[in-house]
Amino acid sequence: MCYESECCGGSSRYRRFALGFWFGLAILATTAAAVVLVVASARVSRLSVAVDDASLTRFTATATSVAYNLTVALVVRNPNWAMGVTYRSLEASYLFSGKRFDSVTVVQPGYTQAARKTAVFRLTSGSDAAQASLGSAGVQEYKKESAAAGVFDVEVDLSGEVKYKLHRASCRLEAKCPLKLQLATPDASSVVFQKVTCDVLRSSQSGC
Ligand SMILES: *[C@@H]1O[C@H](CO)[C@@H](O)[C@H](O)[C@H]1NC(C)=O
Numbered sequence: 680m681c682y683e684s685e686c687c688g689g690s691s692r693y694r695r696f697a698l699g700f701w702f703g704l705a706i707l708a709t710t711a712a713a714v715v716l717v718v719a720s721a722r723v724s725r726l727s728v729a730v731d732d733a734s735l736t737r738f739t740a741t742a743t744s745v746a747y748n749l750t751v752a753l754v755v756r757n758p759n760w761a762m763g764v765t766y767r768s769l770e771a772s773y774l775f776s777g778k779r780f781d782s783v784t785v786v787q788p789g790y791t792q793a794a795r796k797t798a799v800f801r802l803t804s805g806s807d808a809a810q811a812s813l814g815s816a817g818v819q820e821y822k823k824e825s826a827a828a829g830v831f832d833v834e835v836d837l838s839g840e841v842k843y844k845l846h847r848a849s850c851r852l853e854a855k856c857p858l859k860l861q862l863a864t865p866d867a868s869s870v871v872f873q874k875v876t877c878d879v880l881r882s883s884q885s886g887c
Pocket of ligand 1: 736737747748805
């Protein structure tokens with residue numbers, strides 16, 4: 680009698696322990712998953728930006744203007760694994776000798792890029808006389824670079840505002856892409872462009 684009840688008592692005690700153990704483990708796992716999700720959605724990884732391809736088919740500069748034709752393939756990657764990003768605005772400015780000579784709109788407001796996705800924006804622009812206050816320093820630089828096999832230093836500066844999913848505030852997006860562009864003349868054969876990784880500026884806004 681005594682022996683049997685001890686046995687039963689022991690078995691039910693074990694069952695209760697096992698139940699408690701698995702229940703506790705389930706709670707722990709759920710909590711861990713919730714924490715990971717909260718951390719993942721709270722911490723923003725900055726977008727990464729690169730220029731995969733670019734071609735310059737015309738480039739002449741005076742003290743006050745630039746005549747040019749330029750195409751740029753801009754690659755923006757969203758490294759966040761759980762957060763889409765919506766663009767409020769994104770503009771690319773083109774600079775020569777530190778002076779802006781043109782700017783183009785990269786995306787329309789409201790464009791959304793899903794988590795872990797890479798977007799390619801192909802920008803084509805040109806002008807017979809884009810206004811730029813290059814001055815004599817810019818003209819000097821133009822002459823120097825024209826003489827140096829026609830490889831021009833053109834900087835692409837990105838400026839915009841993006842909003843990460845689940846975040847209330849939007850974040851400034853600023854990036855600088857210094858390009859070395861070989862002027863493609865009709866008689867020259869294919870010009871190879873080396874991919875450039877852009878410098879994405881760290882935002883001082885909290886949560887960005
Ligand atoms: C520059 O672009 C214009 C039109 O956008 C075109 O008519 C012209 O031929 C182009 N010039 C060169 C050198 O590619």
